[in-house]
Amino acid sequence: MGLFSKFTGKISHRAHERRAKKASERSKHRSSRAEYLLNEDTPFDVTEAFRNLKAALSVSVPKKDGGVAIMTTSAYPEDGKTTVTANLALMFAQSDAKVILVDADIRKGRIAKYFKQKSVPGLSDCLSGQNSLDEVIHHSHVNENLSYITCGTHSPKPYELLESEEMKNLIAELRTRYDYVIIDTPPILLLSDALALVPVTDGTVLVVRHQVSFVSDIERALNSLTFAKANVLGVVVNDFKAPKTNGYYGGYKKYYYYNSYAYGSTDPNEKDDEPTQN
Ligand SMILES: Nc1ncnc2c1ncn2[C@@H]1O[C@H](COP(=O)(O)OP(=O)(O)O)[C@@H](O)[C@H]1O
Ligand SMILES: [Mg+2]
Numbered sequence: 660m661g662l663f664s665k666f667t668g669k670i671s672h673r674a675h676e677r678r679a680k681k682a683s684e685r686s687k688h689r690s691s692r693a694e695y696l697l698n699e700d701t702p703f704d705v706t707e708a709f710r711n712l713k714a715a716l717s718v719s720v721p722k723k724d725g726g727v728a729i730m731t732t733s734a735y736p737e738d739g740k741t742t743v744t745a746n747l748a749l750m751f752a753q754s755d756a757k758v759i760l761v762d763a764d765i766r767k768g769r770i771a772k773y774f775k776q777k778s779v780p781g782l783s784d785c786l787s788g789q790n791s792l793d794e795v796i797h798h799s800h801v802n803e804n805l806s807y808i809t810c811g812t813h814s815p816k817p818y819e820l821l822e823s824e825e826m827k828n829l830i831a832e833l834r835t836r837y838d839y840v841i842i843d844t845p846p847i848l849l850l851s852d853a854l855a856l857v858p859v860t861d862g863t864v865l866v867v868r869h870q871v872s873f874v875s876d877i878e879r880a881l882n883s884l885t886f887a888k889a890n891v892l893g894v895v896v897n898d899f900k901a902p903k904t905n906g907y908y909g910g911y912k913k914y915y916y917y918n919s920y921a922y923g924s925t926d927p928n929e930k931d932d933e934p935t936q937n
Contacts, residue, residue: 667705667709667739667743667746667895667896667897667898667899668702668704668705668708668898668899694741694742694745694772694773695742695746696746696749696773697709697749697750709746709749709750710750712743712747712895713747713750713751713754715893716729716864716892716893719862719892719893720861720890722838725834725835726757726833726835726837726838726840727834727838727839727840728830728833728834728839728840728842728859728860728861729839729840729841729842729861729862729863729864729892730763730841730842730843730844730853730856730857730860730862730863730864731743731744731747731841731842731843731844731863731864731865731866731895732845732847732853732863732864732865732866732880732884733846733847733865733867733868733872733880734846734847734848734865734867734873734876734879735846735848735849735872735876736767736846736849737871738846738866738867738868738871738872738897739866739868739898740843740844740846740866741764741769741770741773741843742897743866743895743897744770744841744842744843745760745773745843748760748805748807748839748841749801749802749805751838751839751841752799752804753802755804756804756838756839757804757806757836757837757838757839758804758806758837758838758840758841759796759805759806759808759833759837759840759841760805760806760807760808760842761782761807761808761833761840761841761842761843762781762782762808762809762843763782763810763821763843763844763852763856764810764843764844764852765782765783765813765814765817765820765821765852766810766813766817766845766850766852767810767845768781768782768809768810768811770807770808770809770810770843771809771810773807774797774799774801774807776797776807776809777809778810778811778812779809779811780794780795780809780811780812781795781808781809781810782795782808782809782810782820783810783812783813783820784811784812785808785811785825785829786811786821786823786825786826787812787820788825789812792829792832795808795809796808797809817845817850817852818850818851818852821852821855821856822855826856826859827858827859830859830860831859840860842856842860847880847883847884848876848879848883854883854884854887854889857884857887857888860889860890861890862889862890862892863884863889863891863892864891864894865877865880865881865884865891865893865894866895866897867895867896867935868896869896869897869898869900870900870934871898871934871935872934872935873934873935874934874935877935896935
C-alpha cells in the first residue's frame, strides 16, 4: 500500500469559527453546513495543497485506455470527504481532464448543493431504471470540463444499488466518456456502502480531519479497506491546523460524529483514544 499524505489547509475562517464553538451548539452547526469550491479568492496554500493532491493521484493511478475511477471515503461524517472530493474533481477539471463527480452517498449526499442543484433525479434513480444516464448527468457551471451526478432519490437499500450490475455498467460507461470518475461515498465506519465500490474503482483515498479523526478510527478504516482489497492510494489530512492553533479542537470527542449522522449503529460509549495531532 503506497501511502502518501496530503494536507489541505483551512478553507474558510467562517468554517474555522463554526467548528470551534461549544459542543452544545453542534446541532446548529450542522444546519449551517457549507459547501466550498476553490475559486480565485481561495488562499494560495489551499489551492496548492489540492494541486499537489491531484498530481500525486495522477501518478498513483496512471491512465490506461479508459478513464480512471477514484473513490474517497473517511471514517466518520464531517471529516471533509465531500469537500475534498468536490475540490479534487475541480482540480482535475482545471488541468483540462474531462471529469465526472459522482455522489454515491445515496443516503445523505450533498454534491448537489455545491452546484445549487436538486439531488433528484440522480445516481439512485439511474441505477433503479427510473432515469437514463444522460438524464442524471449535469454539466457544471464552474468548469466546462466538470460534470456531476447527484445522489438521487433516497433508497432503502443503497448498498444493493451500489454493488449492482447496473452500477458496474454505469462506471464502465463513465470511464469511456471521462478521464476521471471521482466518487464521493458515505463514512466507512458507519456504513459498508463505500466497500461496494471497491471492485469498480481503481483506487481509494482516505480523508482524515486533523485533530478530529482518531488514530484508532483511521486504522480501523484502513483495515476495513484493506480487508476489502481496496487499492488505498493515500490519506488526505484535511483542515490541517498550523501549530499555533494546536489543541484548539483537541477536546472534541468522537460522539460528535455519531450525533451528526443519522446512520449510526455505532456505540457512542466506546472508549475514546487520541485525535490526530501534528
Ligand atoms: N478544510 C476545511 N476547512 C474548513 N471547513 C471545512 C474543511 N473541510 C470541511 N469543512 C466543513 O466541514 C463540514 C463537513 O465537511 P464535509 O465535506 O461535508 O464532510 P463529510 O463529507 O466527511 O461529511 C462542512 O461544513 C464543510 O464546509
Ligand atoms: Mg459527505
